[in-house]
Amino acid sequence: MARPQMLKLHEVLEEIDMSRAAFYRMRARGQAPRLIKLPNGQLRCRRSDLDAWWASMEENAA
Structure with a gap:
């Protein structure tokens, strides 16, 4: 089983x-x-x- 990808804070901020x-x-x-x-x-x-947070932002904007 693969470990979930973990992003550093600066990577999140950049994205x-x-x-x-x-x-x-x-x-x-x-x-x-x-x-x-x-x-x-x-x-x-x-x-x-x-990714779940991005999806919730799209739902809130609609």
């Missing part, structure tokens, strides 16, 4: 074309994709969580 500050504001409002905090403090996002 959604958003600044770190804007992302953290959205995260504080509970509107950002789900992130996982690693024991070393770094943040990761599963590819599946980011």
Whole structure:
């Protein structure tokens, strides 16, 4: 079984074309994709969580 792809925060920000500050504001409002905090403090996002978040943004815009 393959492990899910984990994206670094800068990769997520690049893909959604958003600044770190804007992302953290959205995260504080509970509107950002789900992130996982690693024991070393770094943040990761599963590819599946980011894709699900994109789909929910499309549904909300319609």
